[in-house]
Amino acid sequence: MLIRIIYVSTAVGPQTTTMTNSILKTAQAWNSANDITGVLCQGQGVFLQALEGERSVVTKLYSRIYADQRHTNVEMIHCESIQQRRYGKWSMAHVSLSDLDPTTRIDWPEFDPYSITGLLVMACIDDLLAAGTVIEGLDS
Ligand SMILES: Cc1cc2nc3c(=O)[nH]c(=O)nc-3n(C[C@H](O)[C@H](O)[C@H](O)COP(=O)(O)O)c2cc1C
Numbered sequence: 001m002l003i004r005i006i007y008v009s010t011a012v013g014p015q016t017t018t019m020t021n022s023i024l025k026t027a028q029a030w031n032s033a034n035d036i037t038g039v040l041c042q043g044q045g046v047f048l049q050a051l052e053g054e055r056s057v058v059t060k061l062y063s064r065i066y067a068d069q070r071h072t073n074v075e076m077i078h079c080e081s082i083q084q085r086r087y088g089k090w091s092m093a094h095v096s097l098s099d100l101d102p103t104t105r106i107d108w109p110e111f112d113p114y115s116i117t118g119l120l121v122m123a124c125i126d127d128l129l130a131a132g133t134v135i136e137g138l139d140s
Contacts, residue, residue, distance in 0.1 A: 001054070001081060003053070003081055004052045004078070005050070005051050005062060005079045006049070006050045006077050006079075006121055007074055007076045007077060008074075009046065010046055010047075010072050010073045011046065011047060012072055013070075015042055015045065019070060020042060020094070024092060030061075031091040031092050035057070036051060036061060037052045037088050038051040038091075038093070039090060039094070039095060039129060040093070041095040042094065043096050043097025046097075046113060048113045048121065048125065049065075050122070052082065052088070073114075077113065077116075077117070077118045080118075087129075093129065095128045097128070
């Protein structure tokens with residue numbers, strides 16, 4: 001059974017390029033090998049990540065990510081069974097919230113992933129994917 005989860009978390013310390021690259025490198029290698037797809041939105045001190053895949057695999061991955069010392073205040077904001085993947089193109093797409101087009105910032109003026117619902121967050125992620133800089137590989 002396929003599921004999709006979305007969680008939000010707060011970075012511990014600055015979100016440097018080195019840290020982001022390290023997370024993405026691990027994520028893209030492990031996720032491709034384990035049929036996990038998703039997107040990691042990152043910036044302004046927060047991470048917002050959607051993970052899709054087999055329920056048992058996603059659950060174990062989430063508990064590993066939850067325990068990761070690079071972030072804290074990890075809150076699950078959405079979990080559903082799915083028929084189809086929404087982010088199937090990406091082992092882990094990356095959207096930098098800092099690179100956003102100003103019009104997207106205007107569309108989401110009070111973006112606070114801790115206080116909006118999962119469905120709204122998903123709509124927001126889709127907007128971010130459409131408008132933001134999506135980087136799949138580290139070199140692209
Ligand atoms: C915000 C964030 C997102 C992450 N996303 C993933 C991911 O999608 N896939 C993955 O394998 N590891 C991801 N990681 C890394 C894991 O937390 C963990 O470091 C990695 O799975 C190695 O686990 P281990 O040290 O227990 O072997 C993420 C870490 C952070 C902080």
